[in-house]
Amino acid sequence: QKEVEQNSGPLSVPEGAIASLNCTYSDRVSQSFFWYRQYSGKSPELIMSIYSNGDKEDGRFTAQLNKASQYVSLLIRDSQPSDSATYLCAVRGGTYKYIFGTGTRLKVLA
Amino acid sequence: DGGITQSPKYLFRKEGQNVTLSCEQNLNHDAMYWYRQDPGQGLRLIYYSQIVNDFQKGDIAEGYSVSREKKESFPLTVTSAQKNPTAFYLCASSPGRDTQYFGPGTRLTVL
Numbered sequence: 545q546k547e548v549e550q551n552s553g554p555l556s557v558p559e560g561a562i563a564s565l566n567c568t569y570s571d572r573v574s575q576s577f578f579w580y581r582q583y584s585g586k587s588p589e590l591i592m593s594i595y596s597n598g599d600k601e602d603g604r605f606t607a608q609l610n611k612a613s614q615y616v617s618l619l620i621r622d623s624q625p626s627d628s629a630t631y632l633c634a635v636r637g638g639t640y641k642y643i644f645g646t647g648t649r650l651k652v653l654a
Numbered sequence: 655d656g657g658i659t660q661s662p663k664y665l666f667r668k669e670g671q672n673v674t675l676s677c678e679q680n681l682n683h684d685a686m687y688w689y690r691q692d693p694g695q696g697l698r699l700i701y702y703s704q705i706v707n708d709f710q711k712g713d714i715a716e717g718y719s720v721s722r723e724k725k726e727s728f729p730l731t732v733t734s735a736q737k738n739p740t741a742f743y744l745c746a747s748s749p750g751r752d753t754q755y756f757g758p759g760t761r762l763t764v765l
Contacts, residue, residue, distance in 0.1 A: 552694075578753060587744055587756040588697075632696065634754070640685050640704050641712070642754055646696040 547571060548635050550645035558653050563620040565648050567633030570614065576636040577609055579618045581629045582647065588632055592618065623652045657681065658757035660745050665762045667732070667739065675730045675760045677745035686728035687746040687754065690714060697744065703728055732762065740764045 549568045557563045565579075576595050580588035592607040594600045594616065600607045606619040616635075620627055630647040637643075658679045667673045679686065685704050689697040699712030703722040717736025722728055728747075732739045740763050746754040 548696075576752070580756075587759045590753055590755065593753050640702060640748075641699065642687075644689075644697040646694075 547643045548633055548645040550631075550633050550648045552646060553649040554651045555648055556651045556653055557623050559623060559625060561623050563623045563627065563650055563652070565618040565620075565631050565633075565650065567616045567618075567635075567645055568614055569616070569633075569635045569643070571635070571637050571643075572611075572614065574611075574614075574635045574637050577607070577616045578634040578636075578642075579605075579607060579616075580632040580634060581627075582632055583629045591631070620650075623650075625652045625654045628652045658745060658747055658755060660743075660757040660760050662760060663758065665760055667762060667764050669764065670734045672731055672733050673762070675732065675743055675745075675762070677728045677730065677757060679726055679728075679747045679757075681747060681749070681755070682725070683747035683749045683755075684725070685748045685750060686722070687748075688712075688718070688720065688728070688730045689744045689746065691742040691744060700730065738764075 547570050578593045579591040581591050582588040594607040594609045604621045608617045630649045632647045633645040634642050661676045687702040688700040698714050701720045703709035719731045743760045745757040748754045
């Protein structure tokens with residue numbers, strides 16, 4: 545079992561719709577959770593970080609964390625073609641190491 | 655202008671050569687990291703350093719070496735022992751146990 549799992553996609557949504565990206569992790573002691581956006585050929589950029597159960601909203605983005613189910617998700621409201629990218633989920637446990645999923649490719653159709 | 659810089663942006667290596675990738679940060683972050691990304695794959699940790707003069711192997715350290723002589727610098731050497739070095743190399747830093755920030759990356763190709 546991979547430590548951080550994501551569906552590779554592509555996930556296709558029409559412009560203006562809500563995109564829902566999901567991530568599961570295996571280490572129960574994980575403490576911090578991050579979503580990064582990576583455009584083709586570029587480095588990852590931080591979208592959201594979340595540390596406690598529940599929802600965290602920032603503009604069109606909402607991160608949701610459920611530690612009991614070991615599940616973290618990212619919702620993108622009013623999706624735009626510029627949101628088309630690969631979204632990486634990252635998890636940090638009790639050390640300095642971060643574990644990344646392989647990413648979900650999102651395509652927003654105009 | 656704060657941030658993380660990596661150089662060069664593109665690097666070509668001949669078989670049997672060692673090459674060094676530069677990573678510099680002026681964010682005053684304690685921790686620095688090197689990752690490798692292959693097409694269609696996630697990030698794999700090569701080495702990380704929590705403080706100056708100390709570093710730890712990541713999941714794929716074989717064929718790589720690092721140094722951390724200054725807080726702001728964490729160069730990565732890809733040695734001839736790394737048999738398949740063609741990849742996108744990403745350097746990151748973080749202020750302790752918090753969010754990582756990435757540099758722009760170096761794309762290494764073996765000729």
